[in-house]
Amino acid sequence: MQSALEISGDEELTERQKDVLNAVLRLLVEEGDRLTMTAVARRASCSKETLYKWFGDRDGLLTAMVQWQASKVRVAQVDRSRLDKSSLSASLERYASDWLHVISSDTSIALNRVAIAHAGEEKRNLGAIVLENGRLAMGRRLKPVLLAGRDAGLLEFDDAEQAFRTFFGLVARDVQIRLLLGDRLKPTDAEIGQDAADATRQFLALYGARNGAAKSGL
Structure with a gap:
């Protein structure tokens, strides 16, 4: 229900x-x-x-x-009329930082462990709940930002889902699976901030449009 x-x-x-x-x-x-x-x-x-x-x-x-839990991963609003590389990067970086804070929390680890333990069981659908309201919902919230970046000539991609999955991988890396398997990894705020910045820079290197640099003045 x-x-x-x-x-x-x-x-x-x-x-x-x-x-x-x-x-x-x-x-x-x-x-x-x-x-x-x-x-x-x-x-x-x-x-x-x-x-x-x-x-x-x-x-x-x-x-x-x-x-x-998913609402704690905030998506900064972007002004399509004035979107440039700097504001797009800031939006993605904030999203990545929030995401890393959430997935590394004790509550998120516990929630995902329970969901995985009962994934596919007919009478226990927490796995489906976590998938639909977590990963899939967050994708639906970030894709409009990616599409705005493409419309502004800052990004190049054919498939928004594929672009999001790439960003997901760059942000999460092996952090979540290590935590789920019991690694006592405790990233500091500074480390999370650096990881978010690195993931954003890597994503823009992969998907940044050549004409976007000229448009943004960078």
Whole structure:
């Protein structure tokens, strides 16, 4: 069942709803796939009736949690009329930095481990929830920026999905799989910032249009 809440950013959540989702994230780290609505209600000090009203059911609650995590990866708005290489690079770099912060968090690691453990099982569809509201949703949010860059003559590509997948690979590299397998990798803010800048520079080297440099004055 789809969540009763459609979350694209913190502004759509009340502080009480944020408290509930924080409780879900903590329980997920502690309990893994044993998370229940009863446990969430107890931890968040609210009734199960309230949870069902807000989220529909356990799958709806998990969907809202994944959407909330994904909303932390922000996509900076770009002005198509004044888009240049500098502003495009800044938008991509911010996105990459947010992405690395999210995937390296304890809650994201716990969530993905549970999702992978039950991927493909008919009665446990957290894998599908994470895929649809995480990776696929973030792709849908960034592709308009990539297309704006192409329209402005800054990028060259035929397939926006392929371009996004390349950017995804440059940003994530082997970080996520290492974390999922138990590597105690703890990147600092400075390291994440450098990795985001490197991934953005590499992406622009691969997809940057030759006439984009002239248009942007760079």
